Amino acid sequence: MAINPALSIIARQSPLIIERLRIAFPEKTFGIERVPTAMSIKEFNRIARHAPFLGLAWQGMKTGNDARLLSGTMQWRLYLVCAASSGLEARFKGDARGIGLDAMADVAALVLNGVSFPDAGVISVTGANAIVADGFADDNIAIAQMDFTFSFVASTTELELETAGDFKALGVTWALAESDGITPQNEITGA
Structure with missing residues (x-):
């Protein structure tokens, strides 16, 4: 799907957050990716x-209460996962490479x-907790979650979304398989 960049708030915020985290969590050592809020054990x-x-x-x-603007905060969660093979306490204080959950949480x-x-x-950290993954049993793993908000403002007053044509003006396209019997054009215009 593609949407007008001015209105794709989540898609704009995600890379900014990851870019900011990369300042302190280099790609060579730390994996960073989007994950679901509720992860399966798999x-x-x-x-x-x-x-x-x-x-x-x-x-x-x-969201806020201004009918002319879509504004408020997006709520995000950062999961921090640390592994250490040199004893239980190393999960928190750090192993031979100095990576421990305590430092990861502080730095994030x-x-x-x-x-x-x-x-x-603007990003504001709102809380952090040590957590466990239900059904996961590895004494070398320590996990925390950090919640934060990212403020946003998007003007929606000029959109006047009344018809399928108005929706088409947003620039949204859906990448649908032809085998679904629906083409992206049909989906947008309702034809």
């Missing part, structure tokens, strides 16, 4: 094998909180 097993790992999940949106909070992106919004 999904969690996959990311745990790539620890140290940061999983970015979009949680939801809280400091890198994210209060950062302002021109024309995109």
Whole structure:
């Protein structure tokens, strides 16, 4: 799907968050990718094998009361997964490479909180917790989640969405398989 960039709030925020995290979590050492908010045990097993790992999940949106603007905050969650093979305490304090969950959580909070992106919004860390993955049993893994918001504003007053033609003006296209019996043009215009 493609949408007018001015209105694709989640799609604009995600790469900005990852770019900001890369300042302190280099790609050579730390995996970072989008993950679902509620991961299955299969999904969690996959990311745990790539620890140290940061999983970015979009949680939801809280909007303000201005009818002329779509504004508010997007709620995001960052999963921090750390592995250490040199004892239980190393999961938190760090192993031979110095990577422990305590430092990962501290650094993530400091890198994210209060950062302002021109024309995109401001990030505010709202909380963090140590967590466990139900059904996952590996004493060498430590996990935390960090919640944060990313403010946004998008003007919707000029859109006047009344007809399929108005919707088409948004620039949204859906990549549908021809075998579904629906072409992207049919989906947009309702024809």
